[in-house]
Every structure is written in C-alpha cells, then in structure tokens.
Amino acid sequence: MEVFAGDIVYSKAGRDKGKPFIVLEVLDAQYVMLADGRKRRIDKPKKKKMKHLLKSGHAAEQIGEKLRGGMKVTNPDLKKALAELLEDYDA
Numbered sequence: 001m002e003v004f005a006g007d008i009v010y011s012k013a014g015r016d017k018g019k020p021f022i023v024l025e026v027l028d029a030q031y032v033m034l035a036d037g038r039k040r041r042i043d044k045p046k047k048k049k050m051k052h053l054l055k056s057g058h059a060a061e062q063i064g065e066k067l068r069g070g071m072k073v074t075n076p077d078l079k080k081a082l083a084e085l086l087e088d089y090d091a
C-alpha cells in the first residue's frame with residue numbers, strides 16, 4: 001500500500017480502530033505519522049505502521065499541498081478537511 005501526505009486513512013488496529021486520520025508524513029516503507037486535529041493533534045502526531053491502516057480512497061488535497069510546500073497546517077485545518085470529506089465525522 002502506498003500512501004502520501006494528505007491521504008485519509010482509517011486505523012485497522014489499536015484503541016483508535018475505525019477512526020479516520022490524515023497522513024502528515026511518510027517516514028519509511030513501514031511507518032507514517034497521523035493526526036486528526038482532535039485527539040491526535042498536529043503537535044503530537046501518531047506514529048503508526050502502514051499494515052495497521054486502511055486507505056479510504058480520499059485525500060485532503062489542500063492539506064497535502066501545504067505539507068509538501070512546507071507551510072503550517074493547523075488542527076482546525078485537519079478537522080475541517082475530515083468533516084468535508086467524511087460526512088459522518090463531525091466538525
């Protein structure tokens with residue numbers, strides 16, 4: 001599975017199982033850094049193995065562009081992107 005910064009993924013394992021996250025950074029072939037702007041905030045992202053993730057097929061393009069451009073991404077940015085792309089995720 002190949003993921004990029006800005007992709008929306010779901011956790012398949014752990015106490016956060018079933019929750020959506022936005023990929024902030026791909027560390028290597030096994031690990032990524034995730035945040036959702038709520039419980040996992042931008043200042044303390046979650047390091048998670050890719051085998052424990054499920055791609056949603058959606059991407060937060062604006063977040064991905066900001067991350068690739070080195071611009072600052074805020075927690076409200078993440079919450080808004082998730083709310084817009086996933087109707088069942090409250091803003």
